[in-house]
Amino acid sequence: MKHIYTNLLFLALLPLAACSNDDSSSPLSPIKEKTYTDSSGLELYYNGNKMPGKTVVFAQDSDKAVVKAYSTFDLSRISGFGLTGELPSPGIIPGSPETSLQVSLRDTGQYWEFTGTGEDTYCTYSYEGYASEDKLKLFISDAKLKSGGVTPSAWMPAPIEKNTDGSFKSLPVYADWQYEPISGVDFNFSHLLSAIAVAPIIPVYNNTAYMSISEAIHESLKAISFLPDGNILFTYISSVGGAYHIAQTYPNGYQYVISGPGSIKLYVNPLSFFSFILQSTSGSTPESEVDLNADGLWQAGNNDNVTSGNNSGMIAIKDILTSPVGKKILKNLMPQFLPMVAEGIPLTYTVSENELSDISHDSLKIYIDTEMAVNILTAVITPILEDSSMMEALKLYISTDPTFAPLLPDLEKAISMLPQAIERTTTFNLGLSLIPYPTSE
16 A cells, blocks of 8 residues: 555656746747748748738847848749849838848747837838747737838729820820920820720730729729738739639738828839739639749730620630730839839839819829830730730720821821830820729718
């Protein structure tokens, strides 16, 4: 019996001994310097949403550390553009290509913990992080733009409306083109640009119908939201899954800051941008299965049944991107935008009273500057002028529209003179015209 009581006492003391051993865990080893990415243990969140495609370097010295965050994108990951090399990309805080945090560490026994607040040029934020040899979790919270952001925050493309004389009083495309006159030429090239913006020249629905650039924007882009934390969300018509439906871009893929009076800088995460293109053009690829190393960026997807009742009259981003001219334009635009990805694409914006209705409300015009717009015009117009079917569609539209019909006799001459007009440009604003998104009271 004595042995039995002794054994019972021993068994009763075992849990206490185990607890005592747990409490006396050995100190963590310092992490001298470690680089974390999505594929090597990094979990990064910005205001509660995952932020992909970033790199964080953790360098410890005793109970202090430097946490440096930035982003690059390997251009060889995408096919179809012939691009190579590492592209500097936006950082984790809008407006800051690189964020460096000087932090104090606390040894929790399982990881090094750090917390604090930060302030960059355009943003304020809080942060909380946990680092081990295998993982680094970094949470950016309470992030907000010092400027407060664009207000109101939700917008939609302006409607396509005509005046009584047939001219357009409202379009989702905003263009203001001024150039030095060309001797002996009295042709108004701005009218040609307007005709291109409204002529049904973009083949959609597997080349069974045509839409204008203005119609494509108005039908496919449903809303743009400028959030006070620097995120931009685009609501659009998608065909991912094989049927047309309303979709929205994921947070932390497109961001902005107000860099000065009337000035915005746009930040595009290349991983999100190219994933969106591949996801949209493949027709049924969910985000989790998007492969940027696929054989072609323009993968063939499901044949969308555009004649069904639910899909009739709708156009998806896929219809635009997979058209021959859409591919050419996108490829032409890449060299214009890629060098500005890390530092932000500069945009100008104006908010003014809208005259489209009896109800007074604001309208937003957001556009690129003259130098960039000239390059963009060349990138967009060239594929159109080189496409014989699109030119025939443009001529047909001009001949049947009384507003533009006078252009037809001089159209060929105007097209040949277009490079000279572009060269003599003094002002060219090109972008979007938006109106406030209606909200229920």
